[in-house]
Amino acid sequence: xxxxxxxxxxxxxPRYRRYLKKLSGQGVQRISSxxxxxxxxxxxxxxxxxxxHFGGFGQQGYGYGVEDLSQKLEEIxxxxxxxxxxxVGCGRLGQAIISYLANNEPFYKLxxxxxxRADMVGTEINGVKVEDKASFKETMKxxxxxxxxxxxxxxxEEVAADIEGTEIKGIWNFGMTEFHIKGVKVINVxxxxxxxxxxxxxxxxx
Amino acid sequence: xxxxxxxxxxxxxPRYRRYLKKLSGQGVQRISSxxxxxxxxxxxxxxxxxxxHFGGFGQQGYGYGVEDLSQKLEEIxxxxxxxxxxxVGCGRLGQAIISYLANNEPFYKLxxxxxxRADMVGTEINGVKVEDKASFKETMKxxxxxxxxxxxxxxxEEVAADIEGTEIKGIWNFGMTEFHIKGVKVINVxxxxxxxxxxxxxxxxx
Numbered sequence: 440x441x442x443x444x445x446x447x448x449x450x451x452x453p454r455y456r457r458y459l460k461k462l463s464g465q466g467v468q469r470i471s472s473x474x475x476x477x478x479x480x481x482x483x484x485x486x487x488x489x490x491x492h493f494g495g496f497g498q499q500g501y502g503y504g505v506e507d508l509s510q511k512l513e514e515i516x517x518x519x520x521x522x523x524x525x526x527v528g529c530g531r532l533g534q535a536i537i538s539y540l541a542n543n544e545p546f547y548k549l550x551x552x553x554x555x556r557a558d559m560v561g562t563e564i565n566g567v568k569v570e571d572k573a574s575f576k577e578t579m580k581x582x583x584x585x586x587x588x589x590x591x592x593x594x595x596e597e598v599a600a601d602i603e604g605t606e607i608k609g610i611w612n613f614g615m616t617e618f619h620i621k622g623v624k625v626i627n628v629x630x631x632x633x634x635x636x637x638x639x640x641x642x643x644x645x
Numbered sequence: 646x647x648x649x650x651x652x653x654x655x656x657x658x659p660r661y662r663r664y665l666k667k668l669s670g671q672g673v674q675r676i677s678s679x680x681x682x683x684x685x686x687x688x689x690x691x692x693x694x695x696x697x698h699f700g701g702f703g704q705q706g707y708g709y710g711v712e713d714l715s716q717k718l719e720e721i722x723x724x725x726x727x728x729x730x731x732x733v734g735c736g737r738l739g740q741a742i743i744s745y746l747a748n749n750e751p752f753y754k755l756x757x758x759x760x761x762r763a764d765m766v767g768t769e770i771n772g773v774k775v776e777d778k779a780s781f782k783e784t785m786k787x788x789x790x791x792x793x794x795x796x797x798x799x800x801x802e803e804v805a806a807d808i809e810g811t812e813i814k815g816i817w818n819f820g821m822t823e824f825h826i827k828g829v830k831v832i833n834v835x836x837x838x839x840x841x842x843x844x845x846x847x848x849x850x851x
Contacts, residue, residue: 446686453841480652516841517848532741536836539738544837546844585843608847611840624846626839630742631750633832634817635659635722637791638752640830641814642723 444492459509471502523550525583527598528590529559529569551578579605589613650698665715677708729756731789733804734796735765735775757784761800785811795819
């Protein structure tokens with residue numbers, strides 16, 4: 440594997456896997472980079488270049504084994520294991536994400552919930568109790584891998600201040616706060632970016 | 646303006662605007678492509694190339710006017726007007742998106758809501774009444790520009806079948822269904838793609 444792989448390449452891996460899973464579900468066993476590129480609207484050469492970072496996989500004149508490549512991509516992304524998830528902010532967005540993960544993602548196990556609102560603390564979501572910040576601080580130390588943050592900035596910052604010394608390795612951040620915590624990778628989700636791109640397309644029809 | 650601009654360029658425009666808005670809010674009036682690139686973790690040359698598709702904007706040795714460029718990008722994306730929004734599926738995710746738009750996005754006006762569940766029909770969200778499919782079919786004809794779809798596949802498909810003949814020009818799709826409707830641009834939001842990228846980073850620390 441290359442020592443440096445650009446963010447752009449890594450951001451494309453989930454999409455490759457998504458298409459391969461779908462093709463596999465449709466019974467497709469083998470596909471050329473050209474065919475896959477045509478379905479995904481990228482060039483065959485980009486697919487080959489991207490995958491070459493991880494050692495290739497295709498065979499000249501044979502193409503990729505669909506199920507095999509999908510599994511390899513899962514291994515590369517670490518989707519062959521389970522992650523303990525803590526959710527900070529259990530309002531509508533937090534609950535929508537919890538449902539989404541429960542219904543679509545076998546890789547994630549809900550392991551802790553935090554919300555400081557009095558009417559939320561003590562309630563249960565998907566069998567996990569909602570804790571206030573003070574109590575959640577202890578839960579964070581019990582093997583949570585990823586924090587999903589949908590809480591308002593002040594709460595998000597207070598929780599983030601307690602991350603050091605836990606095993607938390609990643610933050611999936613839906614809020615506006617930016618986090619810079621040593622040893623913790625943060626991915627910021629900017630929902631409206633794709634809505635703004637949609638507006639561009641609406642205003643520039645072909 | 647170029648006649649063909651790649652999707653990748655268009656997908657980067659909202660991010661440029663986001664950073665410029667933030668810089669403008671911090672009182673920065675002028676910035677070079679090099680400084681902006683360093684903040685955004687892209688190359689100065691990519692910024693210049695991307696913006697050149699729309700006619701440039703920067704001046705050699707002067708840089709970009711932050712507020713001016715931010716406004717130009719809004720005009721290019723069509724964020725200088727208002728869009729009537731219809732939301733199909735008013736569960737947790739639909740409601741989270743409605744709140745998000747109401748709190749963060751001045752460009753969108755909630756103009757119609759659809760949900761077929763008996764306990765939702767007739768309730769109001771942000772002052773707009775939730776309608777069942779049959780009733781929403783008429784609302785769709787009254788100048789809705791963008792449909793946001795979070796409903797299950799069956800409902801989503803039935804609503805989509807009624808889009809032809811309306812003024813709907815875009816779909817912001819959070820569901821798994823794929824839409825192909827003539828004259829309608831669809832952007833599919835795959836929430837978990839960024840979560841899977843996060844897993845990659847967790848498993849490949851620097």
